[in-house]
Amino acid sequence: MTARTSVLADTACAGLSALVTGAGSGIGRAITLRLVELGARVTGLGRRAETLAETGSLAADRERYDYEVCDVRDTEAVVAAVGRTGARHGLGLLVNNAGGQFFAPATGISAGGWRAVIDLNLTAAFTVTMAAYPFLAEAGGSVVNISLSGVERGGMGMAHSVAARSGILGLTRTLALEWAKDGVRLNCVGPGTVLTSALSDEAGRHVHDNLVARGTPMRRATAPEEVAELVAFLAGPAGAMMTGQLIQIDGGAHLGPGLHMLPEAYA
Ligand SMILES: CCCCC/C=C/C(=O)SCCNC(=O)CCNC(=O)[C@H](O)C(C)(C)COP(=O)(O)OP(=O)(O)OC[C@H]1O[C@@H](n2cnc3c(N)ncnc32)[C@H](O)[C@@H]1OP(=O)(O)O
Numbered sequence: 001m002t003a004r005t006s007v008l009a010d011t012a013c014a015g016l017s018a019l020v021t022g023a024g025s026g027i028g029r030a031i032t033l034r035l036v037e038l039g040a041r042v043t044g045l046g047r048r049a050e051t052l053a054e055t056g057s058l059a060a061d062r063e064r065y066d067y068e069v070c071d072v073r074d075t076e077a078v079v080a081a082v083g084r085t086g087a088r089h090g091l092g093l094l095v096n097n098a099g100g101q102f103f104a105p106a107t108g109i110s111a112g113g114w115r116a117v118i119d120l121n122l123t124a125a126f127t128v129t130m131a132a133y134p135f136l137a138e139a140g141g142s143v144v145n146i147s148l149s150g151v152e153r154g155g156m157g158m159a160h161s162v163a164a165r166s167g168i169l170g171l172t173r174t175l176a177l178e179w180a181k182d183g184v185r186l187n188c189v190g191p192g193t194v195l196t197s198a199l200s201d202e203a204g205r206h207v208h209d210n211l212v213a214r215g216t217p218m219r220r221a222t223a224p225e226e227v228a229e230l231v232a233f234l235a236g237p238a239g240a241m242m243t244g245q246l247i248q249i250d251g252g253a254h255l256g257p258g259l260h261m262l263p264e265a266y267a
């Protein structure tokens with residue numbers, strides 16, 4: 001079965017100003033393109049100008065897209081880039097999507113490997129969110145953190161990443177409490193397998209034979225556009241009473257055998 005993803009009204013995000021990290025590829029690009037299509041203006045953020053510019057060339061209205069080249073692990077650069085974006089356009093939505101990991105059993109993760117993944121998937125999201133807070137508070141805006149399916153149950157081969165994303169869930173729920181007084185909402189979206197080039201390159205046949213075929217009750221991967229539609233829903237007026245939630249968009253993977261990035265998990 002294919003995904004029918006475009007269900008929101010054409011103007012669902014009109015007037016919204018958004019910052020999307022990791023907008024140059026995969027899920028972040030799909031989120032960016034859909035937000036622009038729905039009337040938002042978006043600043044994409046990532047390390048590579050070329051891919052960020054390419055996202056702009058695909059946008060429904062290029063005038064409502066710009067980008068900042070920035071490593072989310074560089075606190076000073078993040079504060080400057082988010083500050084410029086907020087001052088220029090305001091900020092009604094932050095999507096913390098930049099992230100990733102390598103896949104290894106916990107015994108194969110060095111201290112440096114642990115740090116790299118925690119820095120990227122937990123600490124950097126904290127840094128970006130804190131830099132965005134004054135602008136989000138001014139706009140009564142929201143944050144969507146892109147997490148992982150199975151964050152509450154574990155996933156073999158992803159100890160560092162699941163730990164980081166569990167931290168993000170705790171952060172999301174805590175800030176949802178602390179910032180409700182400002183009208184700022186925060187939610188997590190947990191995709192299952194999404195066949196972006198990043199995942200396909202990394203895991204190859206394991207993804208098709210196990211994560212999709214055996215690990216996903218709905219027997220298909222999540223489309224990037226499905227994640228994008230959910231983000232737009234949460235950001236717009238329909239999501240106005242949703243905060244502190246984890247919404248898993250994974251074809252039921254977190255209910256079933258789960259998505260483990262070690263082939264032997266399926267033996
Ligand atoms: C739930 C559904 C299942 C699928 C879930 C998830 C899917 C996805 O997220 S799709 C995206 C997948 N692709 C990626 O995530 C690619 C991005 N990955 C990275 O950029 C790196 O893996 C990174 C997160 C570690 C960041 O890289 P960087 O900071 O450049 O790190 P270094 O290369 O300098 O290495 C730091 C540290 O990590 C050790 N390391 C790196 N790769 C591996 C590996 N494959 N196995 C074991 N260890 C690894 C590396 O040796 C360094 O450690 P030390 O030498 O001890 O410092």
Ligand SMILES: NC(=O)C1=CN([C@@H]2O[C@H](COP(=O)(O)OP(=O)(O)OC[C@H]3O[C@@H](n4cnc5c(N)ncnc54)[C@H](OP(=O)(O)O)[C@@H]3O)[C@@H](O)[C@H]2O)C=CC1
Pocket residue numbers: 021022023024025026027028045046047048049051070071072073097098099100101120146147148149190191192193194195196197198199
């Ligand atoms: N694909 C999947 O199956 C799933 C993915 N996810 C998560 O969804 C998110 C997007 O994944 P996906 O689209 O597949 O992967 P991609 O690798 O295509 O996207 C990651 C994006 O993040 C950016 N990025 C990475 N590191 C940094 C950094 N240090 N500073 C700034 N930007 C950075 C990259 O751009 P650049 O390199 O130019 O900086 C890239 O555009 C990730 O958090 C991923 O873990 C969750 C569940 C499943």
